[in-house]
Amino acid sequence: MLRKIFFTIFFLIPFSLMLYYGKETFYIDQQAASEQMYDYHFALVTEEVGNNYWRLIEKGAKQRAEELNIYLEYVGPKVTDTDERLDTLDRMIAANVDAIITKGMSDPRFRQLVQKAKEHNIPVATIDTDNATSGRDFYVGTDNFEAGYLAGKTLIEETEGEQKVVVIIGQKDAQNQMERLEGFEQAINQEKRIELVAVAESNITELGAADATYQLLKSRSDITAIFGITALDGMGIVQAIQEFQPTTRPYVLAFDILPETIDLIEDDKIQATIAQYPEEMGQKAVEEMYQLYQNGSPEQIHHTKTGVIKKEDIMNGEVFLKEGE
Ligand code: BGC
Secondary structure, three states: OHHHHHHHHHHHHHHHHHHHHHHHHHHHHHHHHHHHOOOEEEEEEOOOOOOHHHHHHHHHHHHHHHHOOEEEEEEOOOOOOHHHHHHHHHHHHHOOOOEEEEOOOOOHHHHHHHHHHHHOOOOEEEEOOOOHHHOOOEEEEOOHHHHHHHHHHHHHHHOOOOEEEEEEEOOOOOHHHHHHHHHHHHHHOOOOOEEEEEEEEOOOOHHHHHHHHHHHHHHOOOOOEEEEOOOOHHHHHHHHHHHHOOOOOOEEEEEOOOHHHHHHHHOOOOOEEEEOOHHHHHHHHHHHHHHHHHHOOOOOEEEOOOEEEEHHHEEOOEEOOOOOO
């Protein structure tokens, strides 16, 4: 009995304590070491973590971050949600990251958070969607008005006779999409035969776009063209057309060059799409943020390429953007 007590007091307890604290110390050391391995910690706050378009932005950003020895954290809501995205931004400020790259928002709380980040000396860049009055350091992404204008021009060039057009928009309060719509309207307003008859929201999901399109096709029989303004809208539009089977198939114009959209163009289900380059956006944003740390003041606007992609620009699933676009 005495031997047992002796063994517990002098051997088992000290040994357990040694193991516990040793492990803790080792864990902290490991964490510190991995943080020390990187020169900076940047946060990329996405609109929707699993969205394939945003995964391409993440891919480009991570690639450049790795080359520049930056730890890039990709965070945001599972499905698009304004409050959650703002909360994530706030959390990243509290975590005192070295920089934030995020989709610009028109919500006034976004501006307040950009200001808060600046008070903590955390630079902020907008990506994909700008908000120039928020005080952000710079923007990387498509010129959305021009892209919308290009879509309108494409519809003019590719159709004949009277056109009743509907637009499926992701969210009416998203600045990039409003700019695309403005550009589109400005282009088609030059042509009397083309009329925009409805705008419906998809909440940036394929299912939402399918639903909205189906309801529109059901409520009016004169629709001749449909323009899907965000990455998954074109796919949803095609789904609804397949289900509703209208007597004359509308002309479908999409946005982005995700593989599914390219397949649908090759199958003649989508006639054209406006290309954006999300991977380049991710790369460029990280690179410019890094430059900001090296040299101070960056240029305010960095537009990435856009262009119209039709069947003739695709070969074996690969897209070839024409020179000058
Ligand atoms: C837009 C993004 C949006 C995405 C949704 C893209 O066309 O540029 O802002 O999050 O579509 O799938």
